[in-house]
Amino acid sequence: MKKFTSIVFIICFVSLPLISAAITPGTIPEAGELGIQESPIETAGGILDVIANIVRWVYILFFIIAVLLIIFAAFNYLTAGDQADKIRLARNQLIYAAVAIAVALLSVGVTAIIQNFLETSGGR
Numbered sequence: 001m002k003k004f005t006s007i008v009f010i011i012c013f014v015s016l017p018l019i020s021a022a023i024t025p026g027t028i029p030e031a032g033e034l035g036i037q038e039s040p041i042e043t044a045g046g047i048l049d050v051i052a053n054i055v056r057w058v059y060i061l062f063f064i065i066a067v068l069l070i071i072f073a074a075f076n077y078l079t080a081g082d083q084a085d086k087i088r089l090a091r092n093q094l095i096y097a098a099v100a101i102a103v104a105l106l107s108v109g110v111t112a113i114i115q116n117f118l119e120t121s122g123g124r
Contacts, residue, residue, distance in 0.1 A: 055107050062104035069097035 041047055073093035080086035 052111065055111055059104045059107050062100045062107070066097040066100035066104070069093045069100065073097065 041050060070093075073090040076086050076093065077090035080090065
């Protein structure tokens, strides 16, 4: 741990002149001057767009998982034969797939409900 701390201290000590050379005293640097990308969020609507994108990706991910679970459940059911454990596993996988689809549909539905609620309550 002591070795790690000394390495971090050395890196900070060496990089300090490089960082201070990029900043003129008495000014506030812009994000582009330091090589940092600017934030994609510029307004309050930008935050809502980011949240909508996250919900959209979760929606897609849950549907992909649900389809895979349905395929695995069908495979387990077809290859089960007389094995009760495999049939029970297939049934549970179908239940999990149904839950994944329900969560995906709720994630999109809840955003629509909240948006509708905010638009109607803000207009009064």
